[in-house]
Amino acid sequence: MSFNKLPLEPLYEKIEELKPKFIERLSKAVSIKSVSGDESLRPNVVEMSAFLVNELTNLGFEDIQLKDLGIQPPPVNDPELRLPPIVLGRYGNDSKKKTVLVYGHYDVQPASKEDGWSTEPFELVQVEDILYGRGSTDDKGPVMGWLNVIQAHRELGWELPVNLLVCFEGMEESGSLGLDDLIAKEAKNYFKNVDTVCISDNYWLGTTKPVLTYGLRGCNYYQIAINGPGADLHSGVFGGCVAEPMTDLIKIMSQLVDGKGKILIPGVYDMVAPVTEEENSLYDDIDFSVEELNAASGSNTALHQTKQDILKHRWRFPSLSLHGIEGAFSGGGAKTVIPAKVIGKFSIRTVPDIDSGKLDELVINYINKLFKDLSSPNTIKAELIHDGNYWVSNPFNDSFTAALYATQHVWNMKPDFTREGGSIPITLTFEQQLGTDVLLLPMGRGDDGAHSINEKLNIPNYINGCKTLGSYLHYYGKFESNK
Numbered sequence: 001m002s003f004n005k006l007p008l009e010p011l012y013e014k015i016e017e018l019k020p021k022f023i024e025r026l027s028k029a030v031s032i033k034s035v036s037g038d039e040s041l042r043p044n045v046v047e048m049s050a051f052l053v054n055e056l057t058n059l060g061f062e063d064i065q066l067k068d069l070g071i072q073p074p075p076v077n078d079p080e081l082r083l084p085p086i087v088l089g090r091y092g093n094d095s096k097k098k099t100v101l102v103y104g105h106y107d108v109q110p111a112s113k114e115d116g117w118s119t120e121p122f123e124l125v126q127v128e129d130i131l132y133g134r135g136s137t138d139d140k141g142p143v144m145g146w147l148n149v150i151q152a153h154r155e156l157g158w159e160l161p162v163n164l165l166v167c168f169e170g171m172e173e174s175g176s177l178g179l180d181d182l183i184a185k186e187a188k189n190y191f192k193n194v195d196t197v198c199i200s201d202n203y204w205l206g207t208t209k210p211v212l213t214y215g216l217r218g219c220n221y222y223q224i225a226i227n228g229p230g231a232d233l234h235s236g237v238f239g240g241c242v243a244e245p246m247t248d249l250i251k252i253m254s255q256l257v258d259g260k261g262k263i264l265i266p267g268v269y270d271m272v273a274p275v276t277e278e279e280n281s282l283y284d285d286i287d288f289s290v291e292e293l294n295a296a297s298g299s300n301t302a303l304h305q306t307k308q309d310i311l312k313h314r315w316r317f318p319s320l321s322l323h324g325i326e327g328a329f330s331g332g333g334a335k336t337v338i339p340a341k342v343i344g345k346f347s348i349r350t351v352p353d354i355d356s357g358k359l360d361e362l363v364i365n366y367i368n369k370l371f372k373d374l375s376s377p378n379t380i381k382a383e384l385i386h387d388g389n390y391w392v393s394n395p396f397n398d399s400f401t402a403a404l405y406a407t408q409h410v411w412n413m414k415p416d417f418t419r420e421g422g423s424i425p426i427t428l429t430f431e432q433q434l435g436t437d438v439l440l441l442p443m444g445r446g447d448d449g450a451h452s453i454n455e456k457l458n459i460p461n462y463i464n465g466c467k468t469l470g471s472y473l474h475y476y477g478k479f480e481s482n483k
């Protein structure tokens, strides 16, 4: 099927008309503090699942189910902590239509005003044509986008061109715990007859050109717990007399990665697939620049000075980031304490052909060796908290083609085909368990500040993003079924 514009103008007009309602829907979603990484906020994550059930019910979804995933596995502070449920729903069940499964997540990263936000993170604040708030782009905006598409169709009295299944999870930012098993269980049940999976949970590379994404890095997240004294101690009384856990931890963490981003754990780069000549040429055609990277990071701190090098280091090579130290003094002022127990957190973004289990072995053995060399009387436990696979696909299929046409129609330009440095742990699982293609169709821009302060979604991206998601369903519905 070649690109012939479908008559979608009424849909676009309806989406424009409903803009205030769509912003209101996103505002309600952002106001729920569904932070999956903060155990004390787990009830809010569950509240967010109830919000979605209510929205789906009002929009006429059928067979809405909340799938319980049981108790969260360790490491966790509360051994009784339950995982938030998976929300499933169906819109349409016509055997003559194709079935599209859309996935998104309703949990968010932590955020507090003290981190440096200009506005309250859990309030959607509009400044000119930008909506600020935690989750606005990652991933509540896109999740609301799918609901908005249904609302627009209903108000137009239009049938949806495909059957739509939704799968929304509440643990994506914390390793998608429990979802792999659920997908395996439902592959031949709830998800049977799925023709393709569409995920809107990443971003354009820059700020002006849409992209379609065919690759993700994986993410293995680790912690190093070092235990020392029986309680936090006065550094005047005990300083110089006891072995300090933080001193050990900093020594170890400083030997994981160097200042140029090179991972110092022996053996990691040996597992990385070599970059081919053919692949090298792909980077030349992508619209991106060092200036855009600096603008998005709000600094001049780029480690690489060519587009090709930046893209390879974002998409193609592994990286190791140090995230934080639990138990360390971090407030203002000058507290003269020796923390008794500290837990260092870091993650490695993985790429083909890194073997996740082998990587864990290399990482844990290396850390234990570094600790042994310290001859410290403290104790250490280094472990994996969660992992998620990398994913690379071939974008020459009906789903990507439909997304290409939809993007051309809405944005009047051809998107770039990109990979992404971030991770969506469940992507590979969908592909393997359902035996379908997976498409990543992002809504937000590269400078949206996902996971950062002042996360935002530009209103044109939200509204045109809804048009793109809706158009994608229409173009995809025109392809012959492969079943």
Ligand SMILES: NCC(=O)N[C@@H](Cc1c[nH]cn1)C(=O)O
Residues within 6 Å of the ligand: 138, 139, 172, 173, 174, 175, 201, 202, 219, 221, 388, 421, 422, 423, 424, 425, 450
């Ligand atoms: N929008 C996708 C995203 O932000 N994914 C997270 C997933 C993750 C992995 N480990 C913890 N969170 C990411 O950080 O890439």
Ligand SMILES: [Zn+2]
Residues within 6 Å of the ligand: 105, 138, 139, 172, 201, 202
């Ligand atoms: Zn996300």
Ligand SMILES: [Zn+2]
Residues within 6 Å of the ligand: 109, 138, 173, 450, 451
């Ligand atoms: Zn995220």
